[in-house]
Amino acid sequence: MEIRHLRSFIVVAEELHFSNAARILYVTQPTLTHQIKQLEVDVGAQLLVRTSRKVELTEAGREFLIRSRQILASIDDAADAAARVSRGERGKLAVGFTGTATYELLPKITRRFRKECPDVELVLRGEMLTPALSEALVHRELDVAFLRPPIIAPELEVRVLRSERLGVLVPEWHPLADHRRIDLSLLATEPFVAHPARAGGAMFTVMLQSCLASGFRPNVVQEATETSVIVSLVAAGLGVAVLPMSVGAMQVVGAVLRPLSATTPGIELAVAWRQGDISTVRRRFIEIVDRTLAEEDSPSIDVEGDQLAADHRCDVCEARERHNGGAVLVVGHHRHRRA
Template identity: 40%
Template sequence: MEVRWLEAFVAVAEELHFGRAATRLHMAQSPLSQTVRKLEKDIGVPLFERNTRSVALTAAGRSLLPHAYRALEELEVARQAAHASVGTVYGHLTIGFTGAINHRTLPVLTRVLRRRFPDIALSLQGRVVTGDAVAQLQQGTLDLAFVGLPLDPSPLESRLIAREPLGAVVPVDHPLANSVRLDLGALRDEDFIAMPAGRGSDLERTTTAACVAAGFRPRVVQEIGDPFMILTLVAAGVGVSLVSEGMSEILPHGAVYVPLADPQPYLRHGLAWSPSNPSKVLRVVLDVASEVLPTPS
């Protein structure tokens, strides 16, 4: 039995489609089918039920799958151990982030990691709001996430990495566009563009809380899960929004950022991870993060 046979089997078992599995493995479909048949011949039982329209695991295939996962995982551990023995940090890390909100922090971390530890493979997952990040960290589908703080009570660990004031973004031809500072109450009758409510977005939560503290609830006419698209819709004249001060650096043409008058609401940016995650790569990344994204005083 060869490792590539198991890799082919797992790909087909997960995709249940030889064409998609072949694309995933960067090979043609015919050699993939031959590889799977070699594994079936070696084991002595069929692993898939095939017809012209579908592919399904047999009982033997379902029994083999968890063992195939473990075999491939053990092989990866062996590779990492071999690299570690010569001082190389080797492995994979999945990082979740929201989007444009993290444009000051995410690149700082990833640039240093790629320079110092080129054998760490980073998988970056965008449009992951805080609520989703918490769930995925607990499930183990994310290793590290950029989140808004504070988090609701959870078994996760987190650390503050930045604190940014919220400001208003208005169309360039808005009557308040030339204001030096803006009283938030002046926006009570405006149409707002915001992150979707109930999805766990810290930007949406902080925006709503700030408006309520100013004596009104924002009248949201458009919800959108991409922070940069919020800026784009403001530039298009659809409405106004509240965003972190750092996003003023990436405004599209047609939108203006106006700081808010005191008392200013703040977004508190953080990193979160699960303390039960056994990844040695995560510990290395957290050490780098503490250096390049220190907790503000």
């Protein structure tokens, strides 16, 4: 049974006139007659009664017309769905992320992706550390992941998106909160809140190496997998934490984020997916990531530049400091405190 025969039958059934139907279908009348006869052979039932005066549907023909319309509607819908999937407009995408990617970059990308691809089911999983994200990608539990290099998984395609300056998060009452920039050596006697060392996350490794390069081993008194929990613990006064400056987008109450000195290395953020993945939805997502980064004007990208904490403050902070001649404490981006 051919789909074109179903379409021909529907037109004949609606017109009840072979000549009119042939004209609509752009075929000759003998060709149309042959198609209907072949369809009746395939179905095993007479569908039309044709006389010199008129054409009528048989009872079987009326039932077959209903089903034929349903079949063609399903075929058209399937073709449309397949075309939309091929264009990356429909489907499902599972995206995992490390915690620090959620506060600044991921919300922008997610909003844009949902706007451009509203029919794609976007599943977000986090907060996860890089080893867990890499494993989830390899085992096809995730399609894309935002993580921190190094990534030891030859099965993955990895693209570094940017390098972020590191900062120190301290309780807002801490003496270092008055500093515009903090040298890491000043933290030698401080208790640290950090990501767990055993989990193998990049953030702990970078923090440890930076502290050792500054002449001390950090005294980690509390560990937490989620960056948001680390921030809350610092705000509660349990210690200080070394984190990317993008964490400042959280607008945390009770904690102050200050950049480390320019000599402190930064930390990279990358996006990864499985090598050989031909998913159009995944490609659309990566295109949106690239466009979002290209349009972004964030000082956190420039690790080598001499950007100060003022880069992360609003005009109110700057004006108040000029007026009072004192220090301005920033909680997140826009919470202020008198000098």
